[in-house]
Amino acid sequence: NAGVMQNPRHLVRRRGQEARLRCSPMKGHSHVYWYRQLPEEGLKFMVYLQKENIIDESGMPKERFSAEFPKEGPSILRIQQVVRGDSAAYFCASSPEGSGNTIYFGEGSWLTVV
Amino acid sequence: AQTVTQSQPEMSVQEAETVTLSCTYDTSENNYYLFWYKQPPSRQMILVIRQEAYKQQNATENRFSVNFQKAAKSFSLKISDSQLGDTAMYFCAFSLKGGSEKLVFGKGTKLTVNP
Numbered sequence: 001n002a003g004v005m006q007n008p009r010h011l012v013r014r015r016g017q018e019a020r021l022r023c024s025p026m027k028g029h030s031h032v033y034w035y036r037q038l039p040e041e042g043l044k045f046m047v048y049l050q051k052e053n054i055i056d057e058s059g060m061p062k063e064r065f066s067a068e069f070p071k072e073g074p075s076i077l078r079i080q081q082v083v084r085g086d087s088a089a090y091f092c093a094s095s096p097e098g099s100g101n102t103i104y105f106g107e108g109s110w111l112t113v114v
Numbered sequence: 115a116q117t118v119t120q121s122q123p124e125m126s127v128q129e130a131e132t133v134t135l136s137c138t139y140d141t142s143e144n145n146y147y148l149f150w151y152k153q154p155p156s157r158q159m160i161l162v163i164r165q166e167a168y169k170q171q172n173a174t175e176n177r178f179s180v181n182f183q184k185a186a187k188s189f190s191l192k193i194s195d196s197q198l199g200d201t202a203m204y205f206c207a208f209s210l211k212g213g214s215e216k217l218v219f220g221k222g223t224k225l226t227v228n229p
């Protein structure tokens with residue numbers, strides 16, 4: 001059973017470009033979470049999605065950031081018009097229904113904005 | 115809002131010895147979960163141990179155990195017989211039961227195991 005798969009692992013974007021990060025949850029998992037880790041910091045919650053629905057986006061910046069988890073295909077975290085401060089590791093996690101709050105993380109995607 | 119505090123930015127321990135990492139949290143809720151995650155140099159987040167707040171018994175996973183003091187809102191991690199592979203960042207995390215399951219993380223403790 002493959003774990004949570006994220007790609008790309010590393011992404012370099014120039015200021016003003018768009019970044020798209022993809023996440024395929026573990027097989028059988030219907031809940032997806034995105035977290036951001038700035039250098040020397042812990043992870044910060046961004047958004048929680050179930051298939052085709054955003055359940056909690058309280059940690060998402062109000063502008064430039066969006067997330068989706070379509071019926072078919074991976075979850076996508078999209079950052080428009082990237083700025084240097086968006087440089088961070090973005091972790092995706094997934095869980096099945098009734099997991100008792102235990103979620104499983106992917107290996108992260110490292111975004112560098114130059 | 116819930117907060118998690120790890121007061122030890124860095125710690126070191128000799129191989130085969132025991133080390134305890136501290137974590138305190140703040141919440142007004144009664145039903146929640148607490149976690150310790152390990153982030154080795156590979157940067158992957160690995161679940162070490164999980165504690166349900168309504169269970170009085172401290173969780174144990176092989177060499178890893180916790181000291182959960184609910185009244186004091188304290189959740190420390192003890193690593194016994196430390197191994198070189200335990201060198202990593204350790205993050206304490208909290209989530210409410212029945213909520214969106216989002217985790218609130220502390221800032222982490224960098225643990226180095228010396229040979």
